[in-house]
Amino acid sequence: MxxxxxxxxxxxxxxxxxxxxxxxxxxxxxxxxxxxxxxxxxxxxxxxxxxxxxxxxxxxxxxxxxxxxxVEYTRELIEIPNAKETILPHCLAEGLIKDEDYGALYERCRSGSANKNVQQPIETVMNSLQSELGPNWQNHCYYFSQGGTIVGISIPHIEMGTTDEGRLFYFGVVPEMRGKGIGTMIHRITLSLLLQFQAKYYVGSTDVHNHHMIKIFEQNGCKLRDRxxxxxxxxxx
Incomplete structure (x- = not known):
């Protein structure tokens, strides 16, 4: 086992x-x-x-x-609230921005994080994306725009060793757009994206001190599973 x-x-x-x-x-x-x-x-x-x-x-x-x-939160992905979002998802694989631009956006989104883990250099993070998500890694890298302005990113995928557990390699909002409900919308859209990857349920985790992320989990119907x-x-x- x-x-x-x-x-x-x-x-x-x-x-x-x-x-x-x-x-x-x-x-x-x-x-x-x-x-x-x-x-x-x-x-x-x-x-x-x-x-x-x-x-x-x-x-x-x-x-x-x-x-x-x-703390770990989870929810089934059978039904996702069909809210009319003002935010649009874009996939890196579409080629509208370069890989290095996505890396720079990732760096912005993780600045000021409440998570206590020591952050790796962004070059290491981007290499990890490719090694852990495989040759089609760009298909998992999303960024989100509102009124033509990029407001955040998320990286949905199926957890290694499973066929239907949805996870986020990363999720974040650019600093100047925080505190406006953007994160809750991006997270909700990403749950729908996980359905496209054939996920049946979602598991998300965050530092116990990241109260903002915990609130997002709860607003999008996730329940505490573990610590x-x-x-x-x-x-x-």
């Missing part, structure tokens, strides 16, 4: 997410011990882990540092 989802970025990092199953704590610990040993053996830069905070003392004893905590700690360990020489 697979108890952890892993995204590997060559020798730079592993992103590990605990999959909640009805198993004993010992099974989680044994499988994670094997995972951690493999990470050490492959000499990867760092490992970032999302895991139930009940394991916190055990993880800290293994050398992990706690970064913060996240996890964010832990990180760096390879030692």
């Amino acid at each position: 697979n108890l952890f989802n892993i995204i590997k970025n060559k020798k730079q990092y592993w992103l590990v997410d605990q999959v909640k199953q009805e198993v004993d704590d010992m099974e989680y610990q044994q499988q994670f011990e094997q995972l951690l040993a493999a990470w050490n053996e492959e000499r990867v830069g760092y490992l970032s882990l999302l895991m139930d905070e009940a394991y916190e003392a055990w993880l800290l004893n293994k050398g992990f540092q706690k970064v913060s905590s996240i 996890k700690g964010i832990y990180k360990i760096v390879l030692t020489s």
